[in-house]
Amino acid sequence: MGPLAGIKIVELTGIGPGPMCAMLLADLGATVLRIDRPEPSDLGVPRPLRYDLLLRGRKCLAVDLKHPDGKALALRLIERADALIEGFRPGVTERLGLGPEECLARNPRLVYGRVTGWGQEGPLAQAAGHDLNYIALAGAVHAFGRHGQPPTPPLNLIGDFGGGALYLAFGVVCGILEARRSGRGQVVDAAMVDGAASLMTAFFGMMAAGLGSHERGTNVLDTGAHFYEVYECADGRWISVAAIEGKFYSELLRRLDIDPATLPPQMDREHWPEAKGQLAALFKTRTREEWCALLEGTDACFAPLLTTDEAPRHPHNKLRRTYVEIDGIVQPAPAPRFSRTIPDLPIPPQPPAGLEESDAILADWLESSEIAELCKRGTPGPAS
Numbered sequence: 001m002g003p004l005a006g007i008k009i010v011e012l013t014g015i016g017p018g019p020m021c022a023m024l025l026a027d028l029g030a031t032v033l034r035i036d037r038p039e040p041s042d043l044g045v046p047r048p049l050r051y052d053l054l055l056r057g058r059k060c061l062a063v064d065l066k067h068p069d070g071k072a073l074a075l076r077l078i079e080r081a082d083a084l085i086e087g088f089r090p091g092v093t094e095r096l097g098l099g100p101e102e103c104l105a106r107n108p109r110l111v112y113g114r115v116t117g118w119g120q121e122g123p124l125a126q127a128a129g130h131d132l133n134y135i136a137l138a139g140a141v142h143a144f145g146r147h148g149q150p151p152t153p154p155l156n157l158i159g160d161f162g163g164g165a166l167y168l169a170f171g172v173v174c175g176i177l178e179a180r181r182s183g184r185g186q187v188v189d190a191a192m193v194d195g196a197a198s199l200m201t202a203f204f205g206m207m208a209a210g211l212g213s214h215e216r217g218t219n220v221l222d223t224g225a226h227f228y229e230v231y232e233c234a235d236g237r238w239i240s241v242a243a244i245e246g247k248f249y250s251e252l253l254r255r256l257d258i259d260p261a262t263l264p265p266q267m268d269r270e271h272w273p274e275a276k277g278q279l280a281a282l283f284k285t286r287t288r289e290e291w292c293a294l295l296e297g298t299d300a301c302f303a304p305l306l307t308t309d310e311a312p313r314h315p316h317n318k319l320r321r322t323y324v325e326i327d328g329i330v331q332p333a334p335a336p337r338f339s340r341t342i343p344d345l346p347i348p349p350q351p352p353a354g355l356e357e358s359d360a361i362l363a364d365w366l367e368s369s370e371i372a373e374l375c376k377r378g379t380p381g382p383a384s
Contacts (some may be wrong), residue, residue: 001342002030002338003341004028004030007082008032008083009032009084010081010084011034013036013060016131016165017087017161017164018087018165019055022057023053023054023346024165024166027056029343034061049350050329050348050349053331056346056349057330057346058350061361062353078107080107081107086114089126089361111188112183112186113168114187114188118193124137131297134159138159141154145217147223148217158194158199163192171188175188196331225244226279227241227249232284233283233288235288239291239305249266251298295373326348334346
């Protein structure tokens with residue numbers, strides 16, 4: 001089930017955005033086959049496999065892509081795929097004989113999805129880096145932080161997952177749709193620096209219009225404004241208010257029993273620090289739960305700041321099943337939602353299959369005679 005049911009994707013295993021993209025596509029019904037290394041690697045943060053949640057939703061084969069038989073197997077699978085996903089440095093798959101030229105020659109309709117930090121070309125293309133470096137170059141990191149404080153590196157949501165995985169997934173699906181019209185595949189070059197820059201589009205417009213400042217912590221959305229901020233409560237927990245529009249700001253003040261005349265005009269930036277001090281003092285007088293009782297569910301634009309342990313237990317998230325339990329581990333459910341083609345719950349992360357399990361996996365991709373030939377020849381990977 002799922003809107004991507006029937007689509008087949010080969011994933012050359014990597015870290016960060018590649019697995020996240022594969023998870024997103026598998027979550028929505030695509031059949032994704034992960035090709036892993038025969039030997040353990042130092043990719044990612046070491047942990048038991050069942051906790052590596054980005055690997056959920058798909059089966060795995062261990063294949064030595066440097067071995068001629070391993071490469072041949074990969075090409076056979078690619079011949080039958082709608083798309084391939086890889087996240088190596090530029091030129092790596094070409095050296096393996098699995099670059100776009102070789103793969104598209106075997107499968108002219110293939111969408112060849114590539115995700116890197118810097119992109120496939122450019123002065124930095126071959127340089128090592130991570131999320132923080134890519135979003136720094138895109139102009140994003142400089143904007144994170146409070147007034148008078150250094151830039152604050154965010155979680156790797158912007159580069160790896162937002163600018164990388166989501167843009168790669170979007171590009172792959174777009175490529176598949178176009179290939180069904182034209183009969184021709186193509187390469188999708190998803191660079192995290194490009195995706196992060198794209199995510200900053202609205203802010204470039206605001207700066208160009210003179211509606212923002214490069215000085216951190218002085219703008220509406222970067223903790224400069226008292227009405228778009230997080231506040232500590234009496235119990236040490238935190239809440240958020242985001243009453244940007246005038247009518248919502250008025251509702252916030254009304255529910256807080258604040259006379260608007262005692263605060264400066266909402267958009268008087270010069271006096272935002274003063275107004276923030278007043279609200280901070282007020283929110284420190286009650287616990288988070290007391291503020292939730294007063295403000296949650298109203299047009300005051302309010303929500304409590306929840307930890308990853310608390311979020312799945314919130315009534316709203318529970319009702320929507322925003323989080324699910326798979327193999328005893330609570331984790332985010334597939335998103336977005338579909339009214340008709342509802343995906344099945346993903347399977348837990350899978351280790352590379354043994355010989356017998358490999359036969360069953362390959363049955364979705366190859367003819368029985370081909371599988372028998374592979375087993376007879378002892379092809380690396382399926383026989384591992």
